[in-house]
Amino acid sequence: MNTRSGPRQNRHDPGLDAIMSERRQLINLAYRLLGSLAEAEDAVQETYTRWYAMSREQQAAVESPGAWLTTVASRICLNLLNSARVRRETYVGDWIPEPLPGGTEWISGRPGGATVDPADRVTLDESVNLAFLIVLESMTPAERVAFILHDVFCHSFAEVAEIVGRSPAACRQLASSARLRLRASPPSATPAAQSAGVVRDFKQAWAAKDIDALIRLLDPDATAVGDGGGLATTFLDPIEGGEQIAHAWVALAHRKPADMTFLERTVNGRPGLVAEQDGAVVTVFAFEVAGDRIRHIWVIRNPEKLRRWTTG
Structure with a gap:
């Protein structure tokens, strides 16, 4: 998403600054709800589009703009989750959430190295751990x-009730049902x-x-899941x-192109690996380690989910 609402350019409007200061929180929320930063950014952009579609009188009548934005963004995400369940039935292979690169905090990059807005940051904590997001995928949208x-x-549950209807x-x-799944x-x-x-x-x-x-190094019951998305x-x-x-990974090692390198990188706040070829990240490997053994490996190769990754 490369455009922003025109009114944002007016940096002297304190009311506008207060509205746009919610963007980071909305991105954080939407990514955790959707598991896709691209979809999260679209959901937040749609939220602001709806805000600016209102008249100034309608905006002034909103008691808490931040709560309004959260409610609208959450409802958009809920609708997207409902439609995503249908879309993923036709997805080629397994669907894995979009991996986020970085250290303790990741700042979303735009293709071409565009300047990053601080409001586009996703704060990394255990709620974006890929293993956590995988469990979220087993939950119903509600x-x-x-x-x-x-x-x-x-x-509060009163606030949640207003959002989910x-x-x-x-x-x-x-x-409670979600916690049981977790x-x-x-x-x-x-x-x-x-x-x-x-x-x-x-x-x-x-x-x-x-x-x-x-x-x-592998748990006897370990699993490895790949996501190429048919691409x-x-x-x-x-x-x-x-x-x-282990046998599969040794076979991969024998087929590794000479110009491919494997680097240690942080994936959703946890230690992982990336494969680089011709200066581009072509694969992200995320791990769940239990004790001193690997319990899960997620291999993300869908290029649409690797656009945020940069070399170096």
Whole structure:
């Protein structure tokens, strides 16, 4: 998304500054709801379009513009989630959330190296851990919205009810159901520093084509999931079992192009790897480490999900 609403250019309007100061929070919310930064930016842009479509009198009548923007953005995201469930039934292979690069905080980049607005930042915490987002994908749209708004962004159930169009009691139940799903598949709590060591050892064993070392680093019940979206080659079905994954990764090592390099990078705030070829990121590897073993590997090759990644 490369355009912004025209009124934003008037930097001397304190009311406008207050409205636009909500943008970062809205991007944070929308990404967690949708799992796609591209869709999140579109949802937030649509939110501001609706705000500026109102007359000044209508805007002045809004008691809390921030709450209004949050409500509208959440409803847009809820509608997108409902339609996404249908779209993903025809998605080629498994759908994995769009990975975010960076350190403790990621600033969204535009193709061509355009200047980044501080309001476009996504703050990275455990609620954007890829393992956490994968669990969110198992929730119904209403469960996901109720859970994220209440448990992550601390909105009351009365506020959530207004957004999703259900009673506060029903929203409380939605959030409770979401928590049950999360407890059934809790993301690992392994510290990032410990995970980084395991991922680094995995990278070294992979480069050495040391299948025994890879097996030792993988949980016996580990899974690997690929996402090419029909636009890049990857395995369509998940690989299950540490030994099977080790054999698959050694096979990948034997086919690695000479100009491809693997680098240690942060993926959604957790240690990961990226493959670079001809100066471009072509694959992102995200890991979930439990203790001293890898429990999940997510391989994102869909180029539409890698546009935010830059070299260096």
